[in-house]
Amino acid sequence: MSVSASVIRDFLSAIHPYDTFATDELTQVAGCFRSLTIPKGEIIYQLGARLDGLYVIYDGQVQVEGPDGEIVSSLRAKNTFGERGLLREGYAVTSARALDDVTVLLLPAFDFQALMEGHPPFNLFFTRNRSSLPTPRQNTLANMRVEQLMASSPIGCSPEASVGEAARILRDHRISSLVVTEEGRLVGLLTLRDITNRVVAAGLGHDTRVADVMSPDPYTLPPTAIGSDVLHLMMERGIGHVPIANGDQVVGIVTQTNLTRVQAENSALLVRDIAQAQTIEQMAATTARIPQLLVHLVGAGNRHEVVTRLITDIADSTTRRLLAMAEEKLGPPPVPYLWLACGSQGRQEQAGVSDQDNCLMLDDAATEDDDAYFKALAEFVCDGLDACGYVYCPGDMMATNPKWRQTISVWRSYFKGWINTPDPMAQMLASVMFDLRPIGGDERLFDKVQAETLKFASRNSIFVAHMVSNSIKHAPPLGLLRGFATLRSGEHKNQIDLKHNGVVPVVDLGRVSALKGEITAVNTRARLVAAQAKGIISTSGGQDLIDAYDLIAETRLSHQARLIRSGKTPDNFMSPTVLSEFERSHLRDAFVVVRTMQSAAGGGRGLLG
Known part of the structure; x- marks a missing residue:
């Protein structure tokens, strides 16, 4: 035709x-x-x-x-x-x-x-080569988009409501202002200052209408505004609250408190507050600020490996502070020990949803009697992590499990056994443990173990083959007809899992690449870059995979930030319909790259090609 x-x-x-x-x-x-x-x-x-x-x-x-x-x-x-x-x-x-x-x-x-x-x-x-993009600007009020600053779905009232009713709403919601709307249209703004100056100081009764004391037709900004627009308007007009509106429809509000919170939410301040915390409750109050930190980091255009690294740093600091508090409570340890993280914390890839995966390595001088101390230490730290939002591992991959609290000699035997007998359970355990990273204690306990294990594993072709096979079990969500294979039933029907079908396939490929090249890095992107440099992955294939991973990981973080901004709990399940055609096209291309690299790995040619 x-x-x-x-x-x-x-x-x-x-x-x-x-x-x-x-x-x-x-x-x-x-x-x-x-x-x-x-x-x-x-x-x-x-x-x-x-x-x-x-x-x-x-x-x-x-x-x-x-x-x-x-x-x-x-x-x-x-x-x-x-x-x-x-x-x-x-x-x-x-x-x-x-x-x-x-x-x-x-x-x-x-x-x-x-x-x-x-x-x-x-x-x-x-x-797709995003590595050539300019370095993101720093996370400042001046360059942040208003949607990253504002409180969504602001609380409001009718102009015919009484001041007493309005005051109770302000008290119950612990806020400083109300948008006043009539038939969905913004007509005014009522603040605590208005109630103080125009009602209490003027001797008016609590039955006074809101319409009589509110600020009518308040200054607004559109959602396309940036932080500097808010700052300039507040300074020029001497106001502390700016509604964000599409026409006369209010979609959010920015207050001085919002601006202060942005300045307060950076990883360095959270790390400082954790280091100075005297109780687990104080630490939990600090880690509760992580979701907003994620929103601000993503909103400022930071790359995914920067965002996840900064968020993981907070988990590391929390763990080290808990270890110090445990030693203060229990006394000095009877023998040297090392606390290690695995999973996303081990890879420095934590995002808005994280459980805990950890273990303890003990000096070979440890006796059975010493285990009582380390059992108590593990329980204190794991309980503290759970209280701080790092929930218990559903697979019990924690130092509280005696199996994951052993001497160096036992750990060596674990790795040797998994490598020599690579059954499905051994593959799973090895996959987890190859992501180990020291967090607190004597790091010298791990140095030789890691190098020895990588060398031993890379030379066992049967084990490597099993790990390669295991690495392609998580398939990217590519459908034959509509571009994406969404979940067919359950709570997340018609959504894609950006973790297990998005980032995990690349994590698995990165781990196999590190195994083949005896690469000590545990971060996925760092593994891929090192594997490309060593020729484990071809130059073109490696760059494609890195670019694909960048896009998938950043899509996942943007999705989580979007949920947090709307007041929801972040997760890994996203409907493709929230993306533009442009974004869907590129995400589909990224998944195609991952599937192609999986096929290359599973087809007997390794990752070269």
Whole structure:
């Protein structure tokens, strides 16, 4: 089927990034495309072939296949394919096959490159290498978006309500202002200062109407405003409350308290408050501020590895303070010990949802009688962590479990046994323990253990093969029809799990890469970068995987920050519908990269390719 240039133009106008072109530009771009009809079952291009250009599906369905013929994506009308190869020296990194009679629009490679160089929105859409982005600005009031500062869904009252009723609302909600609305429209603002100056000081009764003492038609700002707009308005007008409104519909409010809280919520201050805490209750009050810290860090544009590192630092400080408090209570330890974290804390990847995973390594001089001390120490620390929001590990992977509170000799035997007999349980335990990171105590106890274990494990081909197999069990949420495979039932129906189907597959690939290269880093991104430098992962494949991981991890953090801002508990389950078509397209591409790298790892070629 031949498609005319005018039809191509109209078709592209509804697809991003072509909708960013001016009308005359789009007409010119559409003229660069040519339509091709591909019969059912025919190969459009093979892995490693020189690409003719960028493909956009006009009609029909295309199946994208990995190196071993495995399905990595099934695409329909308006979907694009071939761009990854064009960005990687022009050679296909997957294969593409027509599932039925397909009409595609082909933008020649030369024209694709010209648009990449001459049209920034087009370049932004197809460029996934986020490492070249400028360093984020510091988290300051001046450059934060208003939506990161405001309290959402502000409490309000009617202008006909009495001042007494309004005062009770202020008291019950522990707030300093009320938005006054009539039929959903903002008509005024009532603050505690208004009640003090205009009611109490004026000798008016508590039955006075709010309409008579409120500030009518208050100054507002739109959600597109930034922190400096709020500061300037407050300074210029001498006010302490600024409603945020879309037209006359209030969506939030920014107060001086909000601004003060932003200044107070940085990781260094939280670490300081934890270090100075004298009770577990004081520590819990500090860690309760972590969700807002996450919101501010994400809102300021910090990269995901910065956000998770800063949040993990707080968990580390909390653990060390609890260890110090335990020693103050129990006395000095009978032998040297080392407290280690595994899981997300071990990898320095904690986000808005975290349980605790930890263990104790004891000097070989420890006796059975000494265990009473370390049992009490473990219970004190784990109970304290739970009180601070780091809930008990559902799998009992904690130092309170005697199995995970052992001497160095026993730990060596654990690792040796798991490596020599890599059954499913051994693989799971090894996966957890390869993420160990010292937190408090004598770190010398771990140095040789880690190096010896990595060396021993990397030389056992059967164990490595089992770990590779284990690393591809978590599949990215790619569906054959709509781009994403969402959960089919339960509380999170029609959502995707950004942890187990998003970041975990990359975490597993990073762990296997570290194992093969005897890399001591435990942070996933650091592992991938080191593996790429050592040739464990190819340059192009490694960069693709790092870019994909960056996008998935940042999508997860943005999702959690969005929940926190709306007053909800952060989780890892996101509906794809909250994303724009632009965001969905890139997230789908990231999942395709992960699946392709999993296929490479599981296909006997390792991660090279």
